[in-house]
Amino acid sequence: MRLAAAVAVCSVFLASAVAGQGASPASERAALNTETFDFAWRKIADSFWEEEMGGVDWRAVGDELRPRARDAADARELRTVIQEMLARLGQSHFGVLPGAGSADPGDGPGESASGDGACTPALMRTVSGGSGSSASDAGPGFEIRFLDRGPLVSRVLEGSAADGAGLATGLEVVRIGDQRLEDLSRCLALQSFDSPVARLLRARAVDGLLFGAPGDPVQVELADRVGERFVLELERALRPGSVEIGFGNLPPMQFLFETEEVETAAGARVLAVRFNVWMLPAIEAFETALFGDPAASASAFEGLLIDLRGNPGGIAGTAVGIGGYLLDEKVELGRMLNRGSDLRLLVYPRRVSRSSGKLEVFKGPVAVIIDGGSASTSEIFAAGLQDVGRARLFGEPSAAAALPAVIERMPNGDLLMHAIADFVRPNGERVEGRPVVPDSLVPLTREGLLAGRDEPREAALAWIASELE
Numbered sequence: 001m002r003l004a005a006a007v008a009v010c011s012v013f014l015a016s017a018v019a020g021q022g023a024s025p026a027s028e029r030a031a032l033n034t035e036t037f038d039f040a041w042r043k044i045a046d047s048f049w050e051e052e053m054g055g056v057d058w059r060a061v062g063d064e065l066r067p068r069a070r071d072a073a074d075a076r077e078l079r080t081v082i083q084e085m086l087a088r089l090g091q092s093h094f095g096v097l098p099g100a101g102s103a104d105p106g107d108g109p110g111e112s113a114s115g116d117g118a119c120t121p122a123l124m125r126t127v128s129g130g131s132g133s134s135a136s137d138a139g140p141g142f143e144i145r146f147l148d149r150g151p152l153v154s155r156v157l158e159g160s161a162a163d164g165a166g167l168a169t170g171l172e173v174v175r176i177g178d179q180r181l182e183d184l185s186r187c188l189a190l191q192s193f194d195s196p197v198a199r200l201l202r203a204r205a206v207d208g209l210l211f212g213a214p215g216d217p218v219q220v221e222l223a224d225r226v227g228e229r230f231v232l233e234l235e236r237a238l239r240p241g242s243v244e245i246g247f248g249n250l251p252p253m254q255f256l257f258e259t260e261e262v263e264t265a266a267g268a269r270v271l272a273v274r275f276n277v278w279m280l281p282a283i284e285a286f287e288t289a290l291f292g293d294p295a296a297s298a299s300a301f302e303g304l305l306i307d308l309r310g311n312p313g314g315i316a317g318t319a320v321g322i323g324g325y326l327l328d329e330k331v332e333l334g335r336m337l338n339r340g341s342d343l344r345l346l347v348y349p350r351r352v353s354r355s356s357g358k359l360e361v362f363k364g365p366v367a368v369i370i371d372g373g374s375a376s377t378s379e380i381f382a383a384g385l386q387d388v389g390r391a392r393l394f395g396e397p398s399a400a401a402a403l404p405a406v407i408e409r410m411p412n413g414d415l416l417m418h419a420i421a422d423f424v425r426p427n428g429e430r431v432e433g434r435p436v437v438p439d440s441l442v443p444l445t446r447e448g449l450l451a452g453r454d455e456p457r458e459a460a461l462a463w464i465a466s467e468l469e
Contacts, residue, residue: 030070033078036412037069038062040082040096043408044089049338049422054089061088075412086418091432092401093376097415120179137242137254138214140234143310144173144206145371145444151181151206152446153222155454161234167222170450174229175221176209199399203310203373212236225450245279247315248407253277257285262305264465270303272457278314278377283321287354290325290362295353298360303464307369307457309395313376316345316404323381324350326390328361333384334431336404338421345380365467366391367460370436371444375399380423383436387426392463395456396443397435 041062048054065085072078079096086094141160144151151173156162173181184202212218216236223229242254257275264270273289275282290299304326316336323333327347336343353359368382368391379402385391403419410416423431442459 029072032412033072034066034070036078036410036414037066037082037085039410040416040418041066041085043416044086044094044418047338047418047420048089049420051339054091056088056090061085075414078412079414082416091403091419092399093403093405093417093419095417097407097417120177137211138216138236138238139211140218140220140236141239142167144210145310145373146202147444147446151184152444152449154444154449157239159240161237162232165232165234167232168450169452170225170446170448172223173220174223175219176206177219179209181206199372203312214238225446243281245281247279253279255279255281257282257289259289261301262461264303264461264468266465266469268302268465268468269300270305270461270464271299271301272305272307272461274307274309276311278311278316278318278381280315280318280321282314282318284354286322287325287350291353291359294355295357295359297358299362299364301362302364302468304362304364304366305369305457305460305464306366306391308374308378308382309369309371309456310373311375311378312373312399313378313402316377316380319377319381319384320345320347321350323347323384324361325359326362326366326385327388328363331384331388331390332426333388334380334423334425336421336423343421345384347384365464367464368393369395369456369460370398370438371396371456372399372435374436375401376403379431379436380425383425383431386436386439392440392460393436393438394440394442394460394463395438396441397437398431400431400433400435402431 041058045053045058048058062085065081069078069081072081075098079098082096086096139160141157141162142153143155143157145154146152153162153167153169153171153173156167156169175181184205210218210220214237217233218236219231219233221229221231238254239256241258242256244252245255246252255275255277258273260272262270262272271289273286275285287295290301290304292300319333323331324347328349330349331347333345333347335345349361351359351361366385368385370378370382370393374382374395375398379398379400382391382393382398383402386393402423404421404423405417405419407415407417425431425436440459440463442456444455448455
């Protein structure tokens with residue numbers, strides 16, 4: 001999901017027909033719309049990893065949707081048409097984001113695209129990538145996961161507004177702002193997204209509704225175990241310890257790396273780490289957590305737990321960098337496949353610290369927790385360590401969305417995200433459309449959450465303790 005910027009050469013389609021003096025605003029709009037649509041169509045045609053386009057008649061798709069793109073009334077409507085074109089591929093990592101130079105920087109929320117009232121304007125703004133501010137990673141201090149019985153509070157952050165209000169795990173989230181979450185799946189289904197993409201959009205939509213600018217309030221309606229409903233208004237805040245980072249064309253984001261030391265019943269020390277995105281600062285943070293700062297030659301910990309739940313991915317090279325601290329020989333985490341070439345993700349043992357000191361690769365048991373929110377680089381890392389026998393996976397199947405992608409600016413200023421390669425894990429299987437399945441399937445349950453338990457984490461720590469014994 002998060003990716004390097006690329007420079008593109010664009011061929012203008014039909015622009016000269018209306019570029020002369022005296023062209024009307026409508027004709028200028030049509031020309032820019034067509035130019036933007038054709039930019040996206042051509043980029044996919046040229047860079048999709050299979051010349052057969054996965055069996056999709058790409059030329060026919062372009063011919064069908066180009067008139068609608070030409071006649072789009074504004075940039076938001078054009079994004080909807082382009083997104084429909086991308087959805088025909090049935091792959092993740094294809095999407096359109098409003099750019100700072102968008103032709104309609106003042107796009108309002110508009111009406112529900114579904115027309116049935118299920119989707120609020122705020123939700124549609126979120127789905128199209130237009131919600132929030134540049135500091136839109138401030139939240140009320142709790143996380144949501146979709147279980148069989150609906151969206152539930154899965155985690156409450158210590159010291160947050162949610163924690164201060166006494167919010168507990170296991171509560172059902174009925175509404176965020178004006179958006180009822182029971183309408184969410186129906187709303188996304190009406191827009192013809194394939195299931196892996198729909199799940200990612202659902203998670204993104206919830207985050208977009210929940211998060212916003214620091215200091216802004218968000219109203220949340222919840223239901224307890226007997227269905228009794230109540231409403232809380234919580235102030236959004238940045239999470240303590242998070243730092244703002246950026247990469248390429250991606251908007252600024254808050255990077256957070258959390259650590260906890262856990263002691264087993266036998267007195268062994270286990271390091272538990274959790275981070276929200278695979279960006280380069282994660283490598284430095286990981287080394288510091290595992291070896292100390294400055295780094296000791298060997299880790300003081302005997303076991304390691306890496307919690308990747310809800311981590312949507314990032315830069316694939318980050319997984320290679322962190323893998324170097326865990327593997328004692330050269331290992332391939334997988335391969336990126338594009339037209340005519342393969343890129344092997346090779347991990348080399350990390351023998352030297354950032355401060356040029358000698359390092360011993362960590363050799364203790366490693367447990368990794370994943371769930372349906374673990375995507376892209378999280379899946380590459382988890383699948384790679386699973387296939388080479390270096391880690392045991394716990395939790396729930398991953399998002400099945402692991403395509404290398406880039407983000408490019410289109411003629412109207414919006415941003416096109418598109419995959420440029422496929423990915424196969426070390427055992428030769430695709431991850432796209434095939435979730436990474438944990439060795440130990442341990443889902444969150446409402447009963448466990450209501451009791452304040454994190455069952456996947458408990459299972460992972462119990463396994464590490466048994467391995468150390």
